[in-house]
Amino acid sequence: MKNRRSLLAVPYVGWMALFVIAPILIMVVYSFTTAAFDPTLANYTGMGTYTSIFLRSFQLALIATAICLLVGYPLAYVMAKEGPGFQRTATVLIMLPMWVNFLLRTYAWMAILENNGLLNQLFDLIGLFDLINGLFGTDIEFFRMIRTQGAVVLGMVYNYLPFMVLPIYSVIIKLDHSLLEAARDLGADTAGVFRRVILPLSLPGVLSGVTMVFVPSVSTFAISQLLGGGTHMLLGNLIELQFLGGAYNPHLGSAIAMVMMVIVIICMWIMNRFGEGEEQAVVL
Amino acid sequence: MRKSRRIGSRFFMGLVFLFLYAPILLMIVFSFNAGNSNVVWQGFSLRWYEELFQDRTILQSLYTTLLVSVLATAVATVAGTFAAVGFYSMRRRTRSVLMNVNNIPMMNADIVTGVSLCLLFVAVFGLWNEFAANYRITLNLFGSLYRITFPELSLGFGTMLIAHITFNIPYVILSVGPKLRQMDNNLVDAARDLGCTWMGAFFKVILPEIKPGIVSGALIAFTMSVDDFVISYFTAGSSVSTLAMEIYSMARRRVSPEINAVSTLLFVVVLVLLVVVNLREARAEKAAARRGA
Amino acid sequence: MKKVLALTLALAMVMTLALSGCSVEKVDGSGDGSFVSADGSTPSGSGAQTTGNRVVNVCSWGEYLDMSLIEEFEAQTGITVNYKTTDSNETLYSLLENGGSDFDVVVPSDYMISQLIEEDWLQPLDYSKIPNFEKIADRFKNLSYDPENLYTVPYTWGTLGIIYNTTMVDEPITSWETMFSDAYAGNVILIDNPRDAIGMALYYLGYSVNTTDEAQIREAAALVSDAWSSGVYQGKTMDGIFQIMEGGNAAIGTYYAGDYLTMLENNPDLAYVIPEEGSNWFVDAMCILKDAKNVDEAHEWINFIASTDANLRNMDYIWYASPNEEALEMYPAWYEEQYGEPLDPELYEIMAAPQEVLDRCEAYLVLPQEIRTLYNDLWIELGT
Numbered sequence: 016m017k018n019r020r021s022l023l024a025v026p027y028v029g030w031m032a033l034f035v036i037a038p039i040l041i042m043v044v045y046s047f048t049t050a051a052f053d054p055t056l057a058n059y060t061g062m063g064t065y066t067s068i069f070l071r072s073f074q075l076a077l078i079a080t081a082i083c084l085l086v087g088y089p090l091a092y093v094m095a096k097e098g099p100g101f102q103r104t105a106t107v108l109i110m111l112p113m114w115v116n117f118l119l120r121t122y123a124w125m126a127i128l129e130n131n132g133l134l135n136q137l138f139d140l141i142g143l144f145d146l147i148n149g150l151f152g153t154d155i156e157f158f159r160m161i162r163t164q165g166a167v168v169l170g171m172v173y174n175y176l177p178f179m180v181l182p183i184y185s186v187i188i189k190l191d192h193s194l195l196e197a198a199r200d201l202g203a204d205t206a207g208v209f210r211r212v213i214l215p216l217s218l219p220g221v222l223s224g225v226t227m228v229f230v231p232s233v234s235t236f237a238i239s240q241l242l243g244g245g246t247h248m249l250l251g252n253l254i255e256l257q258f259l260g261g262a263y264n265p266h267l268g269s270a271i272a273m274v275m276m277v278i279v280i281i282c283m284w285i286m287n288r289f290g291e292g293e294e295q296a297v298v299l
Numbered sequence: 300m301r302k303s304r305r306i307g308s309r310f311f312m313g314l315v316f317l318f319l320y321a322p323i324l325l326m327i328v329f330s331f332n333a334g335n336s337n338v339v340w341q342g343f344s345l346r347w348y349e350e351l352f353q354d355r356t357i358l359q360s361l362y363t364t365l366l367v368s369v370l371a372t373a374v375a376t377v378a379g380t381f382a383a384v385g386f387y388s389m390r391r392r393t394r395s396v397l398m399n400v401n402n403i404p405m406m407n408a409d410i411v412t413g414v415s416l417c418l419l420f421v422a423v424f425g426l427w428n429e430f431a432a433n434y435r436i437t438l439n440l441f442g443s444l445y446r447i448t449f450p451e452l453s454l455g456f457g458t459m460l461i462a463h464i465t466f467n468i469p470y471v472i473l474s475v476g477p478k479l480r481q482m483d484n485n486l487v488d489a490a491r492d493l494g495c496t497w498m499g500a501f502f503k504v505i506l507p508e509i510k511p512g513i514v515s516g517a518l519i520a521f522t523m524s525v526d527d528f529v530i531s532y533f534t535a536g537s538s539v540s541t542l543a544m545e546i547y548s549m550a551r552r553r554v555s556p557e558i559n560a561v562s563t564l565l566f567v568v569v570l571v572l573l574v575v576v577n578l579r580e581a582r583a584e585k586a587a588a589r590r591g592a
Numbered sequence: 593m594k595k596v597l598a599l600t601l602a603l604a605m606v607m608t609l610a611l612s613g614c615s616v617e618k619v620d621g622s623g624d625g626s627f628v629s630a631d632g633s634t635p636s637g638s639g640a641q642t643t644g645n646r647v648v649n650v651c652s653w654g655e656y657l658d659m660s661l662i663e664e665f666e667a668q669t670g671i672t673v674n675y676k677t678t679d680s681n682e683t684l685y686s687l688l689e690n691g692g693s694d695f696d697v698v699v700p701s702d703y704m705i706s707q708l709i710e711e712d713w714l715q716p717l718d719y720s721k722i723p724n725f726e727k728i729a730d731r732f733k734n735l736s737y738d739p740e741n742l743y744t745v746p747y748t749w750g751t752l753g754i755i756y757n758t759t760m761v762d763e764p765i766t767s768w769e770t771m772f773s774d775a776y777a778g779n780v781i782l783i784d785n786p787r788d789a790i791g792m793a794l795y796y797l798g799y800s801v802n803t804t805d806e807a808q809i810r811e812a813a814a815l816v817s818d819a820w821s822s823g824v825y826q827g828k829t830m831d832g833i834f835q836i837m838e839g840g841n842a843a844i845g846t847y848y849a850g851d852y853l854t855m856l857e858n859n860p861d862l863a864y865v866i867p868e869e870g871s872n873w874f875v876d877a878m879c880i881l882k883d884a885k886n887v888d889e890a891h892e893w894i895n896f897i898a899s900t901d902a903n904l905r906n907m908d909y910i911w912y913a914s915p916n917e918e919a920l921e922m923y924p925a926w927y928e929e930q931y932g933e934p935l936d937p938e939l940y941e942i943m944a945a946p947q948e949v950l951d952r953c954e955a956y957l958v959l960p961q962e963i964r965t966l967y968n969d970l971w972i973e974l975g976t
Contacts, residue, residue, distance in 0.1 A: 019497055020384060020385065020388040020497060020501070021385045021386075021388040021389045022385065023381040023382065023384050023385035023388075023501075024381065024382045024383075024384075024385025024386050024389070024397070025385070026378065026381070026382075027378055027379070027381070027382035027385070027468065028382075028397065030378070030464075030465070030468070031397075031400055031401065034416065034419070034461060034462075034465040035400060035401075035403050035404055035465065036400065037419055038412065038415030038416050038418070038419050039403060039407075039415065041415050041418050041419060041422075042411060042415045086315060089311065090311070090312065090315050093308035093309075093311060093312060094312070096308070099584070100577055100580065100581045100584070103577055103580065104573065104577050105312070106514075106515065106518070107518070107573050108316065108319075108573075109319070110518045110519070110522055111566070111569060111570070111573075112319045112320060112322075112323055113522040113525075113526060114521075114522060114525050114526075114565065114566065114569060115323055115326065115562045115565070115566055116525075116526065116542065116543055116546050116558070116562060117526050117543075118543075118546050118547060118550065118554065119326055119546070119554070119558060119559065119562055120322045120323065120326070121322075122326075122337055122554065123321075123322030123323070123325040123326050123337070124322050126325060126337055126338045127321065127322065127325065129338070132338075133325070173318070173319070173322075176315075176319070177319075177519075177522075178519065181474065181515040181518070181519065182473065182474055182477055182512075182515065184515075185474065185477070185478060185511040185512050185514075185515050186477045186478070186481060188511060189478065189481055189508075189511065216481070219476070219477035219480045219481060220477045222477075223473045223474065223476060223477050226402065226405070226473060227405070227470070227473060227519075230402070230405050230406050231405065234406075234407070234408035234409070236408075236410075250408070251408055254408045254410060254411065255408075255410055258410050258411075258414055259410070265414060268410075268411070269411065269415075272407060272408050272411040275406075275408070276403070276406050276407055279406045280399060280402075280406065283399070283402060283406075284399070287395065287398075
């Protein structure tokens, strides 16, 4: 019977073969050929030049994911404690900002974070700069927030936070309350209940969330262009440059994308192993 | 003690929502700007709203956006839910292989997905059109002869829809998956033992259990569709365009404040809908509670 | 389960019977009259193009056309315009290269036009169908990207220059040197595209912006890269420049004249200068793709857009100068009539740079593939 149910996935597996695997195969062909479609390895052998870009992209994505988790988990948790009406509203409110186009929101962030932007004007208004200048004898007129790596991380967190909150939230609200009560009856305090019961049980949601935040963060390009001011190139920019840049080299672009994908797959694989193990531990 | 914690958690929520909505508020304010800047305020005006309603391109692209997003979300939600249920009935090894394939569209840079889908469509359509130009079906239907020529295919709304469905399904599966993992499989067995068909068990037992996952998956899918531009760009051909595509191609010069206006309208409409739906449901729940008592 | 199987079988049998005459045949040209076409119309040969709606597919930049012109054209001719936009020459090229488009008319910039001509993407125009081509000023004809003027009708032209905030600099800027010196360190915005960014260093060093001498290009790139590492630049951006300059968040940036005029509306402190070493001047021109399906309609569209009236309205809407001699001369008077106030002659000169300024400037030519790759590589090095 269980096998019968797995037939439900057949249409999608066919779909994947057509629209996921086939395009990937095209990319693989591109990545191993030259512009004249002669076989070559050159696209891969030169990859070492971009090591620092790879490192930086993964590092920033990791930081953004960690912050999303630190903010998103408590948010999902307190949301799940609210009444059903509030919950419904909150769920949609979390996603709603994303229905406003990404570029518009990012422009708005620029206006907020600029040297002469809203936030700095606010600081000026409350006398923060006077205070600091008085205390430390410095002469600052604004905080440099835009066009830094911090702004890039902020952009990632802002854009992908909902993807962390929703899966965790949908797992937490379905937790079996009798389990929590049992734990409490057995003498666990609130922290203990959270650590021993809630956290392990909500792990599947966390794993989904981490995937959905980390993966798009690695390959983003517009965020680093606008909020990062192009000061530090990320993988997304590098790939975009190959497909939409003056040199137009989709073959190299495909190769970089392939390498990026393989690394991401390995990361996900390690994480999921860790997750599956946890799941078993919980069952035991 | 309890109350203070509640206030604390509400405060935390408020902060996060402030973070999420600050840029949107700014955008709404500047949609009423008399000037065309996003940073310099030149006085209140409804100018951009007036211009918006005369701008055929933007309205048309808004319509395209909503249509493709709704259709793609509907298809992706149904297909993704079925697929997730199927995946979670498989042996773990098969499942993890399929899940990894499933994750590929998410892992790939958008531009790579867009270009590779474009290459695929163009290649397939090229072969098909070659065939269509040279062959046709003749049909002997109860004595009369019909001739059907194959239609010529090109990139357009259909291919864009396929692309959107393709990048949406993984998000649905990722949202539904955790709920399935969390579900007690004995429930399904119990339902079967009590005489449910397997389809019946699916609708009566599994579906209610995973509903929150489906809802959030659909929400994410819709959002991804509305926001996407690169993939649409490469799969939409020359005759259709979405709002996001319009916005991005304006970026070389400047994004017209009409876009602020249309986004504000969209935002407000959704917000009002949300409030109405919530009030209704709250009222219904109250009524139900009263009846129950 | 058995029932389902039986039903399927029965259905299949009925289908086979009904469709017994079904076959796939090869089209041999003309069909004979005994056939009834499935859609009821008389059969026609392969690739039947129905004579219904006339369409033209146009691709240009976003916010680069007064949209009311489209409606006027549609009302006049009954041709539907599918107007699609991209954000750069490179995106357009990528769309063409991947087959992701079936445009009839495209409006690339000069260097991209010569690349498209070189790679055989364009078809020669039938200028007898474009009488308005006469009105294009002679100085915009037979330019280096299309020396015999077989493929193009110019759409707009303009210059690249330094935009600066007069309240944030000590004295007027005149040279590209400002872009590389410490004088305004941390207050300069670099343009985010390799050709323009390395180009301004080439002007500064006195080289041609179209040089294919690798050493010169590397020298120029080193200049940018040194300035980069010593903190001259606040960042690099293209479209972000509007917000940055309008909000007074940086003192100096590089962008196009037409866009400077848009920024000026929001920040009167901004000034524009074409540095003494010279700069880039560009032409965007309309072309028809080789495999365009609606060639007649495309010609009609080009002719309509090249008219004096369309050029006046377009110029007013996008602030980029028109190549139409008549429109260019009439514009100040037309502006006064429209807005009831005279056009500032200084602004007019910035939009439509006088010939002596253009003489200092150089248009981009297409570079050979290996030089384009070099530009790209140097640009990536800058970001690592």
